[in-house]
Each structure stands twice: as C-alpha cells, then as structure tokens.
Amino acid sequence: MKYDNDLFLRACRKEKTERTPIWIMRQAGRYLPEYRAIREKSDFKTMVKTPELASEVTIQPVDIIGVDAAIIFSDILVIPEAMGLDYQMVESVGPRFDKVIKNHSDIVALDVDHIEEKLQYVFDAVKLTKEKLNNRVPLIGFSGSPFTLMTYMIEGGGSKNFVKTKQFILNYRDEAHLLLDKITEAVIKYLSAKIEAGIDAFQIFDSWGGVLSKPHYLEFSLKYIERIVKEVKRINSEPGIVFSKGVHHSLKEIADAGADVISLDWTTQLSCAKETTGGRCALQGNLDPVTLYADDEVIKTEAKRILENFGKGNGHIFNLGHGILPSVDPAKAKLLVDFVKEESRKYHE
C-alpha cells in the first residue's frame, strides 16, 4: 500500500476500513498555537503564496492532532485572483476585492488562459507537502465552487443577504452563466494541475450554494460543480468530495452529479442522506463545530451519536459539519480525533 495510512482514501471509495477515518475542515488554522506562530510573522496571503510556509501549516494537524488526511493550506480566492481580480485579506473583516464584476465586459476581461502559471505556487506547495508527508497520509486539494467564487467576485467580499449576486443571476441570467462558465473552466484547469502535482482527492467548497432556492441551486451552482467533477474525473481517478453547505434539498442530485463523497453540515442527518442518495456516495461529516466547546464527556457523547447515526458499514469519513472555530482548544480537537479512532472500530467489525 502506497500510504502508511490510507483509511481516508478507502473510505472515499466505500471500501472496507477497520475504523472510521477523520480529518477536520480548516484543521490548518488559527486554533493551533503552532499555526499562529507562523501567522504572526507572515500575513495570510504570504502564507498561501509561499510553498514552504503553506506546506508547514498543512502538516501541523497531522503531527499535532493525528488526523487521517492532510488538506493543502490555501484559499479559495486564488482563482478569482488568477483570473484578474486582486483581493486583500483584511484582518477581522475578511476578503476585499478592489474591482468587482458588474457587467458583460468585466466578464469578458477575465483571464482563464494563465491559471496554471499564475497558480504555480499552489502546485509547488502541493509537491513540497507531498515530500514532507512522506506517504504518511493522503493529501486533499480543494477549490471553491463556481457559484461561491462568483459571490465574492460580484459582492467584493463576504455578504449577509447576497443581494448583488442574486440580482445578477435574476436580472442578467445569460451573463451569470457566462461568468460561471469561465470560472468553471479555470477551476477544471486548477484542480487537474493540482492532481498532477500530487493531491490524492479534491473537495469543492460550495460555501454559499445553500443561500439559493432549489431551482436556482441546480441552475447556478450544481450544474457547474457537476461539470467540474465529471471533467476532472474523466482523466483522473482521484475521488471528488462535494460540500454544498446548507444544501439539504438536493443530495440526490449531488449524487447524480458524480460526487464520490458528499460532505454534510450538521443539520442533515447522515442516516437520512444515506437513504436519499441510495448509499451511492460516501458521506463526510457532520459534528456541529461548536461541540468542541463542550466538556470532554459531552464531545464523546455527541461524536458517538454521529457514529451511531451513520451506523455499521463503510463509506463514512468523520469530520465537522463546517470549519473548526479559531478559539477552540486544540486539546478538544485531539480528544475528538482520538475518540473517533477508537470508538469507530465497533462499527467496522
């Protein structure tokens, strides 16, 4: 076997594992003092763009927390930037784009021809991380979904009600599809090159697909996720994970779109998702991230509830239902990982 620990990859393919693998969304992040030590010396974007730093924080949770997979430290907004929209990461505010997409000519001006060269630093970070990991665990790569990336490109940053984005898709439907087309093309190039650089699986973060009604989600988000998954997998065998946060209404359609793994927030039960998708996909998740602020015994009880809800069998990757929060005590994350590693054995006998 290629990896010392390939539980994560086997679970993605619903193959037999002796226990449930676990990793944590945003595991290379601010809750770790070791991450903050690096972050103190470099700003966020410098970390993203410096392979040495990105690979260092990518590996930290493998060493410190003992997760079963690493995920390359990066940012979903590298894609809009490579397409020509520069952004700043403003402390305690979030990303800010100087220029936003307002009309047809803004979309035409976006560049999708130089994705691979502009994002070479990501591929270098992947290669370096693979070397350092030395086959201990697999490495996950990721991208934002076209719809999610589009919201930042139109709103110019985070948003509460996504008024500009929704106005755009409602009033300028053709232009919205043109924009989504171009982002999709960029994402396909990006993920394909990332796989070439060495990632073992890819996750599509559709952080904002859940703000849409079902018909709009299918038309403006899932359609493009499907194209990415199918195109990337046409020439690669690496499993694709789809995380459309809040999208409870289209799990069957996400399975139809070819996702190998569906990642679920904490509001959809794994048992229910298993039924809806007819067990076609592996499932990832889905402990409420806030659980890690509870007492140790409560964390165990809640983790047990997730394991029980999925039940016996393969194809479950334990994770939080969303990113770990920055003020969580790393000891709590470690406790969760240790508990799941041990407790899950009985579901794989």
Next chain:
Amino acid sequence: MKYDNDLFLRACRKEKTERTPIWIMRQAGRYLPEYRAIREKSDFKTMVKTPELASEVTIQPVDIIGVDAAIIFSDILVIPEAMGLDYQMVESVGPRFDKVIKNHSDIVALDVDHIEEKLQYVFDAVKLTKEKLNNRVPLIGFSGSPFTLMTYMIEGGGSKNFVKTKQFILNYRDEAHLLLDKITEAVIKYLSAKIEAGIDAFQIFDSWGGVLSKPHYLEFSLKYIERIVKEVKRINSEPGIVFSKGVHHSLKEIADAGADVISLDWTTQLSCAKETTGGRCALQGNLDPVTLYADDEVIKTEAKRILENFGKGNGHIFNLGHGILPSVDPAKAKLLVDFVKEESRKYHE
C-alpha cells in the same frame, strides 16, 4: 362573515378560497417611507411600547401594500424584558442585553408571574389596532420561540455561531430545560392574553432553531413550541403558525406538534413540504426576499414558480421566506401582492 376579507384565516384552515392570500413578514417595517417617518420621531422601543404608534405602523401595509392580514408591530424580545432582562436596541447593531443568563440562580430569578401586567401595552396595541382595522382583515400576533428567546438571553444579543447558547445546552442540559420551561410558561401566558385582546392567529418565530442539529432541535426547540401550540389551542381556536427558519429536517415533526400552518424559508420547496407533512398543515411562504430587488417581470416569474410549486388547491398563504429587507422599494412589494392576488386565481378554480 366577520371580516371583509378572511382569505388568510380560511387558508390557515385549508378551507376553500378564491385566490391565495398574501402577507409579508416584517411588512410593518423600514422599507416603507410612512414607517420611517414615524421611526424618525420615536425610537424602536418607544414605538413598540406606544399602542397608538404600534397600531399605526401595523395598519400601514394593509393600506399601502394591500396585504390580506395585518401583524401587530412588536418585538420578540418583550418576553425576556418582561421576565426581568432589560435590553437596548442599538442602531445598526441590534439588541443588547445588559444582563445575561449564566447560571441556575439567574434562571430562578426570572419572573413569569407578571407577564400580563408588564405586557399590557401589547394587548392595548392589539385592541386599538382591531378597532382601527374595523374588520377589514384579520390581525396576527406573534412570539419568539423559547429556544430563540433563550439565545438572546444567553448571548446578550445576536450571534454568529451561538457558542454560548450551545455550550449551555451541551454542558448544562438541566438548567437549559429549566430556562426553556420558564420562557415557555411566559409565552403561553403572553399568547393567550394576546388572543383575548383580539388577535386572530398567532405565529411562533423560531428564528434560530435551524442552527441546531435535528436531535437538539427536537429536544431544545420543538418540544417547547409543541407545548405552546397545544396549550394555547386547548382553550382557543385561533390557528397557530410555526416558522422554524432553516429547519428542513423536521417538517413532519412540526406537523405532529400541532401546527396549523408551517411557514417555510425559501430553501424548502412547498411541494416537498406538502408531501412530507402529508398535507396535514397549511403552508406559508416562500419567496426568497431578495427576489424583490429583481426586475418586475422576474419577480412575477419567481412568484409564479412558487404558486406552481404549491399547485392547485387550498391551504397556501403566500409570503416571503423571511422578512422583507429594509432597502426594498415598496413598489416592488405592491407589485408582488397585486400579481399574487390575480395570478393565484387559476390555482383555485
């Protein structure tokens, strides 16, 4: 018939109507210049506590927009205040409580014995509004759900991740239930007195039930909503509407809890909710509020999609999936109301 227009009440009971009734959540609000004119002279809490002002803004959308029901202008936080937790409404921030619930003795200190006398101003506003409405349309009263009120009482205001509330229910389960018990008792008294004062239906706003996993939603939110609905309806025939925003996973359980009407945000399709609940409840909603920023023809297309999705038959109350946003043009709201009134006739032939 008691009312010039009782379409809303008939729809709540799934009785035959000649068209679909419509009202708009937060219809007495900042998007109306007539509301802002009053708001300029009085702060929010003064408006809530002055029956003359509360009744005036309650009636505005009936006159200006032509909705089929009025909803008494008030605030869900009158309950925590009447229980002993004073709050300020801070401009462009939201509510701020000086004192919050931290432990058992804070809960014991909460007062539920003087709800009726402390909230007399609400009942006076209801009576005055009923006089002014002069039986044109029914009047809806409302309350926050115990869980939603609890989040404000623990967090001290709005919250992003509800860390304190979730810590409280996870680590201090018995105290959480004690607190929810007391709030529930207060809400039952409040809604019963509101019905006595003249409201024709009541809506429970569970704005934050959707941040919980299903097991926690059932234990910490729906259980108490059920107690309220059953107790209030034990002695009153007025229909009860339950709006648990984001709670896509427990529609059957909400129907089991005795809701006459389930109000849905825009992420759950009416057709799907109808199937899940076996058509037992009327359904309210569920146009994405941001749709009102679109071009006129797009608003009509999207409204039509909602009507078509519910399909032919009775028991649909048109509404937005959440409150109308403050920067919406009132002409757009009027356009929606006029369109639904006309277009919906074909679904009731």
